[in-house]
Amino acid sequence: MVPLPARLPVVPVTVFYLHGFASSPRSTKVGYFTGRLAEHHVEVHCPDFNLPDFQTLTMTMTATLRSTLSVAIVAGFMVQGSGFRVLGSSAEQARGVRPAPAAPRTPSPTPRTATQNPEPGARTPEPSTLNPEPISVRVGFQGANGKYSVVTLPMESYVARVLAGEAARDSQPAALEALAIAIRTFALANRERHRADGFDLCDQTHCQVVRAAVAATARATQATAGRVLLRNGTPASIYFSASCGGHTEIPSDVWPGHEDPAYLPAREDDACDGAPAWTADLRAADLLKALRAGGFHGQRLRDLRVAARNVSGRVSRLTLDGLKPDVISGADLRTVVGRTLGWQHIKSAAFTVRKQGDSFHFSGHGSGHGVGLCVIGSVRLAERGTNADQILARYYPGLEISKVTPTAAMLAARIAPAAPPSVRAAGTPRPPAPDVMISLPDDDEGEHDAILQQAVRARDEIARTLGVTAPVKLTLRFHPTTDDYEQATARPWFTSGAIVAGELHLLPPAALRDRGVLEQTIRHELVHVMTESALAGRPQWVREGAALYFADPAASPPAGSARPSCPDDNELARPVSAGALSNAYARARACFARQIQSGKAWRDVK
Numbered sequence: 001m002v003p004l005p006a007r008l009p010v011v012p013v014t015v016f017y018l019h020g021f022a023s024s025p026r027s028t029k030v031g032y033f034t035g036r037l038a039e040h041h042v043e044v045h046c047p048d049f050n051l052p053d054f055q056t057l058t059m060t061m062t063a064t065l066r067s068t069l070s071v072a073i074v075a076g077f078m079v080q081g082s083g084f085r086v087l088g089s090s091a092e093q094a095r096g097v098r099p100a101p102a103a104p105r106t107p108s109p110t111p112r113t114a115t116q117n118p119e120p121g122a123r124t125p126e127p128s129t130l131n132p133e134p135i136s137v138r139v140g141f142q143g144a145n146g147k148y149s150v151v152t153l154p155m156e157s158y159v160a161r162v163l164a165g166e167a168a169r170d171s172q173p174a175a176l177e178a179l180a181i182a183i184r185t186f187a188l189a190n191r192e193r194h195r196a197d198g199f200d201l202c203d204q205t206h207c208q209v210v211r212a213a214v215a216a217t218a219r220a221t222q223a224t225a226g227r228v229l230l231r232n233g234t235p236a237s238i239y240f241s242a243s244c245g246g247h248t249e250i251p252s253d254v255w256p257g258h259e260d261p262a263y264l265p266a267r268e269d270d271a272c273d274g275a276p277a278w279t280a281d282l283r284a285a286d287l288l289k290a291l292r293a294g295g296f297h298g299q300r301l302r303d304l305r306v307a308a309r310n311v312s313g314r315v316s317r318l319t320l321d322g323l324k325p326d327v328i329s330g331a332d333l334r335t336v337v338g339r340t341l342g343w344q345h346i347k348s349a350a351f352t353v354r355k356q357g358d359s360f361h362f363s364g365h366g367s368g369h370g371v372g373l374c375v376i377g378s379v380r381l382a383e384r385g386t387n388a389d390q391i392l393a394r395y396y397p398g399l400e401i402s403k404v405t406p407t408a409a410m411l412a413a414r415i416a417p418a419a420p421p422s423v424r425a426a427g428t429p430r431p432p433a434p435d436v437m438i439s440l441p442d443d444d445e446g447e448h449d450a451i452l453q454q455a456v457r458a459r460d461e462i463a464r465t466l467g468v469t470a471p472v473k474l475t476l477r478f479h480p481t482t483d484d485y486e487q488a489t490a491r492p493w494f495t496s497g498a499i500v501a502g503e504l505h506l507l508p509p510a511a512l513r514d515r516g517v518l519e520q521t522i523r524h525e526l527v528h529v530m531t532e533s534a535l536a537g538r539p540q541w542v543r544e545g546a547a548l549y550f551a552d553p554a555a556s557p558p559a560g561s562a563r564p565s566c567p568d569d570n571e572l573a574r575p576v577s578a579g580a581l582s583n584a585y586a587r588a589r590a591c592f593a594r595q596i597q598s599g600k601a602w603r604d605v606k
């Protein structure tokens with residue numbers, strides 16, 4: 001028995017348990033240590049030495065792996081000043097096959113505790129034969145000030161901790177194991193999500209919620225160690241939500257433009273049985289506040305009506321009487337209300353709504369977007385005796401569940417096709433990253449790929465039209481609310497987009513999309529980026545005129561504008577209202593277009 005110190009160090013401790021020959025991460029002993037240490041908030045990471053399979057495993061390979069692991073541990077943790085400790089099975093046990101101890105209270109033989117140092121000459125195993133190089137996740141923990149502190153966690157520790165943050169209370173092991181596999185898959189498929197912020201995944205609902213692991217989550221993680229859902233050999237892009245409310249949802253009905261793979265169907269789910277049912281009463285004034293923060297404008301919300309529903313029965317479109325734009329999707333309404341008034345009100349897009357005096361009464365069921373695995377449904381299925389693989393097959397039909405941890409090469413295949421061939425530093429384990437980074441707020445993340453493709457297409461096309469080289473690196477930041485946008489850019493909401501420190505800042509995607517200006521706004525800001533240096537020092541109308549013109553060259557000029565006066569710098573830089581700005585924009589575009597149409601090159605407009 002390893003005596004635990006009375007007082008554990010405050011630095012995070014990660015324990016690597018190296019199981020013996022003929023054992024596995026699912027052994028009783030591993031479970032025992034994991035459980036005991038989890039009580040003390042110490043995470044145990046147990047790599048599966050039976051990989052790639054038992055037949056090809058040799059003791060030499062185990063030994064090589066051990067030295068590699070110790071190097072990896074030192075590299076990953078010592079550098080950061082965190083403690084680490086390795087619990088190894090004894091060499092005697094490793095040579096012979098011993099039955100697992102019957103009583104978990106007295107594991108035998110006593111494993112020794114050893115702090116291993118890196119061996120200078122330690123050889124790295126061939127990646128082709130031993131692919132599980134320990135994958136780590138750089139997690140951004142959001143502090144009270146909104147800033148992130150980055151902590152690197154081994155993948156399995158990360159999974160055990162997210163499981164504590166995302167699972168339903170008192171889940172059966174099978175439900176926890178299914179979710180552990182989904183969490184691991186999500187983490188691998190979304191490792192580029194926060195590249196613009198300097199880490200992989202955040203600890204908030206935006207990515208996956210991270211909490212302290214407990215015995216049950218550590219056990220489920222160990223039991224599924226390294227297992228992920230694969231699509232064509234790479235981690236599948238999957239989702240899960242608290243409850244589908246009785247019917248799962250296809251991605252494109254939540255995030256327009258998202259592909260709808262066969263493994264994410266809209267299907268009836270009798271497991272969750274429509275739970276939870278919910279109601280919410282929201283005052284018209286509060287709803288108006290939320291919608292305005294989301295980029296909609298108007299002084300009064302006179303009525304709110306369901307105009308259409310999609311296949312799953314969720315609200316696909318609502319009309320907003322009195323606002324501009326005057327339509328919003330059910331998913332977007334849930335998002336704008338959640339961000340401003342809290343997520344406890346409109347729990348899902350499966351609802352009915354009616355006006356009652358000065359309020360709107362919502363009645364619905366389910367919680368979350370409803371795409372992919374239904375957490376409440378999986379808990380009920382596990383209680384009925386369904387195992388983890390069956391749960392996953394039900395919610396992600398057709399996906400393969402792998403037994404190996406994907407290699408860096410497998411991960412690279414998932415990176416967006418938009419990336420140009422990029423030069424990798426020798427020995428860099430990370431896959432090449434796309435040169436366009438999209439940062440999206442909570443619940444809009446499903447649109448990532450569609451927006452990325454749109455941005456890359458626009459970038460390349462504008463670069464060709466202008467005859468300039470496309471920028472090597474672009475960052476597009478969509479803000480969750482107009483307030484957030486205004487704070488980051490010091491520009492009023494009706495400007496839609498702005499460039500700050502070389503990055504494109506944009507309004508919430510819902511508002512831009514519902515106004516029909518998402519693509520146009522991206523193009524507008526891209527033109528600014530690509531014409532910035534050539535037009536430096538010119539009047540504002542030249543720069544804005546170029547952006548407006550090349551964002552939409554085919555647009556017809558406003559009628560009756562024979563020879564408009566070009567707006568002065570103040571009209572464009574400090575517009576007093578949305579109306580004043582759109583007037584100044586129209587004149588800037590007309591002035592610019594007139595010179596282009598007279599045969600002038602865009603660089604010479606002045």
Ligand SMILES: [Zn+2]
Nearest residue numbers: 201202206207
């Ligand atoms: Zn995130």
Ligand SMILES: [Zn+2]
Nearest residue numbers: 244272374377
């Ligand atoms: Zn369900």
